[in-house]
Amino acid sequence: MRTFITLLGREVKSFFYSPIAYVVLFFFLIATGFNFYSGVSFLNQGPSEVTVVEAAFNTVLFWFPFVLIFPLITMRTYADEFRMGTIETLATAPISDWQIVLSKFLGAFIFYILLWAPSFLYFTAFEQITGKAAAVAAGAYGGSYLLLLLLGAFYVALGCLASALTNEQINAAVMTFVAIFGFFVTGLLGFILNSPSQAVRDIISYFSAVEHMADFSRGLIDSRPLVWYISMTAFTLFLNLQVFQYRKWKA
Amino acid sequence: MIDVVNLTKRYAGFTAVRDISFQVQRGEVVGFLGPNGAGKSTTMRMLTGYLPPSSGRASIAGFDIFDQSIEARRHIGYLPESTPLYHDMRVHEYLRYRASLKGVEASKVKERVGDVLEMCDLREKERALIGTLSKGQRQRVGLADALVHDPELLILDEPTIGLDPNQIRQVRELIKNLANRRTVLISTHILPEVEMMCSRVVVIHKGRIRASDTAENLLRKHRAAGEIRLEVHQPPQGAYAQLAALKGVKEVSEKMAGEECSFLLRTDAETDLTEAVLQLAQSGNWSLRSLLRRKPTLEDVFVDLTQGD
Numbered sequence: 001m002r003t004f005i006t007l008l009g010r011e012v013k014s015f016f017y018s019p020i021a022y023v024v025l026f027f028f029l030i031a032t033g034f035n036f037y038s039g040v041s042f043l044n045q046g047p048s049e050v051t052v053v054e055a056a057f058n059t060v061l062f063w064f065p066f067v068l069i070f071p072l073i074t075m076r077t078y079a080d081e082f083r084m085g086t087i088e089t090l091a092t093a094p095i096s097d098w099q100i101v102l103s104k105f106l107g108a109f110i111f112y113i114l115l116w117a118p119s120f121l122y123f124t125a126f127e128q129i130t131g132k133a134a135a136v137a138a139g140a141y142g143g144s145y146l147l148l149l150l151l152g153a154f155y156v157a158l159g160c161l162a163s164a165l166t167n168e169q170i171n172a173a174v175m176t177f178v179a180i181f182g183f184f185v186t187g188l189l190g191f192i193l194n195s196p197s198q199a200v201r202d203i204i205s206y207f208s209a210v211e212h213m214a215d216f217s218r219g220l221i222d223s224r225p226l227v228w229y230i231s232m233t234a235f236t237l238f239l240n241l242q243v244f245q246y247r248k249w250k251a
Numbered sequence: 252m253i254d255v256v257n258l259t260k261r262y263a264g265f266t267a268v269r270d271i272s273f274q275v276q277r278g279e280v281v282g283f284l285g286p287n288g289a290g291k292s293t294t295m296r297m298l299t300g301y302l303p304p305s306s307g308r309a310s311i312a313g314f315d316i317f318d319q320s321i322e323a324r325r326h327i328g329y330l331p332e333s334t335p336l337y338h339d340m341r342v343h344e345y346l347r348y349r350a351s352l353k354g355v356e357a358s359k360v361k362e363r364v365g366d367v368l369e370m371c372d373l374r375e376k377e378r379a380l381i382g383t384l385s386k387g388q389r390q391r392v393g394l395a396d397a398l399v400h401d402p403e404l405l406i407l408d409e410p411t412i413g414l415d416p417n418q419i420r421q422v423r424e425l426i427k428n429l430a431n432r433r434t435v436l437i438s439t440h441i442l443p444e445v446e447m448m449c450s451r452v453v454v455i456h457k458g459r460i461r462a463s464d465t466a467e468n469l470l471r472k473h474r475a476a477g478e479i480r481l482e483v484h485q486p487p488q489g490a491y492a493q494l495a496a497l498k499g500v501k502e503v504s505e506k507m508a509g510e511e512c513s514f515l516l517r518t519d520a521e522t523d524l525t526e527a528v529l530q531l532a533q534s535g536n537w538s539l540r541s542l543l544r545r546k547p548t549l550e551d552v553f554v555d556l557t558q559g560d
Binding site: 002003006007009010014017018084085086087088089091092093094095096248249250 | 262296299300301302303321322324325327329331333335336337338339340348349351352353354357396
């Protein structure tokens with residue numbers, strides 16, 4: 001356990017060794033800040049049925065930076081180690097391959113959580129200033145942030161998997177983007193297809209991050225996306241381990 | 252300390268290591284020689300648990316490298332080829348991280364890191380970013396990393412490659428000091444180094460072990476072991492035949508250059524024919540210009556064992 005903490009510590013710290021972490025933090029803060037601002041100004045235009053929390057998490061301005069951060073967060077994880085050869089010193093230390101895979105995943109995931117942490121302040125500030133609730137109930141907060149965690153876990157795992165496939169960070173970033181975009185677009189099919197059958201609609205609804213967010217930010221916590229994201233994350237991490245070992249053993 | 256039995260590593264299409272077996276006893280310093288691509292790094296990677304063997308088995312300090320990989324790795328300090336390091340970390344930070352990763356107790360990490368910094372002469376550089384260090388310094392950081400958990404066995408894959416002669420000497424001295432109370436398996440291309448440091452040599456070529464013995468024994472057994480060169484000014488008729496007739500001569504070759512003639516006699520390692528050749532020359536009144544007995548070097552042995560097929 002202590003060695004795992006050591007590993008995880010390095011993974012989290014490694015983000016801050018390079019300037020990219022600060023760049024990502026900076027732009028993400030600006031993007032989410034602007035998103036929040038435009039959500040509030042949209043509500044300012046007239047009476048509306050949505051809450052501030054819903055407005056903040058269900059816009060193009062939210063999804064666009066959201067999808068873009070994962071390639072940036074995860075591209076270094078394995079690709080850099082393979083390129084520099086440090087994977088060999090890492091994998092010959094007395095630690096299991098699972099520990100490596102989990103520490104890389106959790107390291108990136110923790111950084112992702114750090115990215116979102118400031119956004120909580122927006123709602124707090126809103127409530128302080130206006131004296132009005134940003135969400136109808138605590139469940140809406142809980143739901144929104146829970147989905148952020150679930151989606152984040154799955155996308156971070158996808159990013160780690162992509163990074164484990166290549167030596168070049170840029171390849172990893174492109175693969176991650178394509179994979180996440182693919183899932184995202186599949187989820188949007190429900191809006192595009194002409195009267196799809198119920199079965200198709202059910203399947204598509206699993207992929208639809210947008211629909212999930214619409215539900216969760218209203219406080220409607222459905223167990224299907226919950227199970228879907230958790231099991232997909234676990235499955236991706238399992239694939240990640242296989243790919244990691246395969247590449248290491250092929251070396 | 253190391254026990255390798257019928258170890259084989261196959262990749263799609265070719266076999267990097269074929270059925271090799273060797274032992275390394277506690278306290279030995281073994282040189283692992285072979286041309287590039289002979290299978291040295293592959294073998295070392297299998298021993299350190301990086302690559303799984305295709306068949307055969309090996310154990311480190313009694314722990315199987317596959318089934319008890321983690322335990323086995325605790326006993327190994329490994330310096331991979333080309334010394335990969337995290338360039339964005341500082342030296343002491345990196346060593347502390349590696350120490351606790353390798354299971355050094357939290358209370359001892361600082362002390363151990365201090366020790367290896369001292370041993371590897373890195374005190375002045377402890378706060379430097381690894382990326383800013385010279386190649387020799389990086390090599391020492393790699394060695395410090397290999398040593399930080401005080402392993403019984405050091406596996407060093409070409410620790411002196413790419414260094415200048417001064418740095419090579421530094422690293423060699425360092426390894427020599429380390430060898431005192433440890434078992435060392437070291438691969439290198441620098442043969443004089445092997446003669447200086449290693450108690451035994453394992454030569455590998457095309458994935459097979461060609462020889463495993465002390466450097467002295469290898470030299471003695473070597474085919475071209477004894478060699479005498481002599482230069483004669485205007486040699487008399489029949490000099491060739493007379494030389495060839497000497498007892499113990501296996502082969503004579505002759506090369507004329509104007510009036511000078513140089514002969515090359517091959518003998519086996521033990522027989523020293525300088526005396527006999529000298530007598531022959533004196534009795535025949537040859538005008539002998541030079542007489543030289545050349546001892547074979549490890550390089551000759553190496554070339555002989557690893558060329559061809």
